[in-house]
Amino acid sequence: MSIVTPITKLLNIRVPIVQGGMQWVGVPRLAAAVSEAGGLGILTGLTQPTPEALRQAIRETRKLTSKPFGVNITLLPTINPPDYAGYSRAAVEEGVKIFETAGNNPGPLIKYFKENGCIVIHKCTTIRHAKSSERLGVDILSIDGFECAGHPGEDDIGGLYLLARAAQELKVPYIASGGIADPRGFVAALALGASGVNMGTRFMCTVESPIHQNIKDKIVASTERDTVHIFRTMRNTARVFKNKVSMEVVRIEGRPGGAKFEDIRELVAGSRGRQVYELGDPDYGIWSAGITVGLINDIPTCEELFKRFEKGAQMIVSGLTSCVNIQDEPSRAK
Ligand code: NAD
Incomplete structure (x- = not known):
């Protein structure tokens, strides 16, 4: 069965x-493996230390795959504001044609990519932001439910509802993000009008993902109760893995009188979170993880994962079709 959307x-x-796009995870090997398997791999722009390094990462990815891939640029509060324009220019000059954008005030970035003939996928956590992104000219929206890893916004809207609302309101195609890690979620998203899905945490836990084996094993061993929100009090909410460091951040944020960013910096x-992936100590720093850690039970290659999704989707859809047929059949009783 081929799924054309x-x-x-x-x-x-x-x-x-x-x-x-996942910080410290979206590197050439993973992006190329996803693209080779039939999906769209994404290089995380800001994972590279400089725009020049991003150029090299794009060239490295091209050596690994001739298939399309994209570059993610995320605009969130940062300790050292990156040269967003420099990263974007480097990627455009290297011939990248697909960008995933996320975060605050993406207007100028979207304008730049569209002026250069690129396709823009923009992440949104509310319908009102999705509609204003449509007006900015994005080609695809990535509708990010509350289940997601990283930044779910401040309105706490679950994916099931958000996608149903997207079907009512949006004109451009949208993909479903957050809470999807198996073929059932994939088919459910398509049923809710999405033209596809975006997965992060599921790809963290693949053979080609660059993170330490201990962290992949930790994901496999985890349940949906193993993530927590930090930065809630700073209106920069992020879902991360529940560990000693994230629970300490939550404790500091909950102190009477609250906390300033400097108190948790x-x-x-x-840079500390990055060490988690390099050293393999899940308690060393903050690392992003979605609720789907509870659904993930193995560490397949990207190719195996895609085969599983395609086969699973086919089985689910044919099962649904037979149910519908049974219910829709006129009664044969005479
Ligand atoms: P960082 O070390 O600058 O900050 C760590 C965390 O603190 C981030 O979540 C950041 O949003 C938050 N933060 C920073 N300043 C803050 C403030 N004043 N108030 C509230 N929260 C604040 O960031 P990093 O983890 O090294 O990431 C580097 C860059 O990559 C950042 O620009 C970040 O936005 C981006 N990023 C991308 C992704 C992705 O999936 N593409 C995910 C996370 C971060």
Whole structure:
């Protein structure tokens, strides 16, 4: 069964599955493996230390795959504001044609990519932001439910509802993000009008993911109760793995009188979180994880994962079709 949707055509991919941009995880090997398997791999721009390094990462990815891939640029509060324009220019000059954007005030970035003939997938956690992104000219929306890893916004709207609302309101194609890690979620998203899905945590736990084996094993051993929100009091909410550091951040944020970013800066620094993936100590720093850690029970290759999704989707859809047929059949009783 081939699943043809508006995004398979627009992005020139075989299976409507996008690997979301993940800080420290979206590197050439993973992005290329996803693209080779039939989806859209995404390089995380800001994971590279400089725009020049991003150029090299794009070239490295091209050596690994001739299939389409994209670059993620995320605009969130940061300790050291990156050169967003420099990263974006480097990727455009290297011939990247697909961008995933996320975060605050993406207007100028979207304008720049559209002026350069690129396709833009923009992440939104509310319908009102999705509609304003449509007006900015994005090609695809990534509708990110509350289950997601990283930043779910401040309105706490679950994916099931958000996608149903997207079907009512949006004109451009949308993909479903957050809470999806198995074929059932994939088919459910398509049933809710999505043209595909975006998965992050599921791809963290693949053979080609660059993170330490201990962290992949930790994901496999985890349940849906193993994530927590930090930065709630700073309106920069992020779902991360529940560990000693994230629980300490939650405790500090909950102190009478609240906390300032400076009070938690050392605990939450991305440079420290990166060490989790390198050293394999899940308690060393903050690392992003979605509720789907509870659904993930193995560490397949990207190719195995795609085969599973395609086969699973086929079985689910044919099962649904037979149910519908049974219910729709006129009664034969005379
Ligand atoms: P960092 O070390 O600058 O900050 C660590 C965390 O603290 C981040 O979650 C950040 O949003 C938050 N933060 C920073 N300043 C803050 C403030 N004043 N108030 C509230 N929260 C604040 O960031 P990092 O983890 O090294 O990430 C580097 C870059 O990558 C950042 O620009 C970040 O936005 C981006 N990023 C991308 C992704 C992705 O999936 N593409 C995920 C996370 C972060």
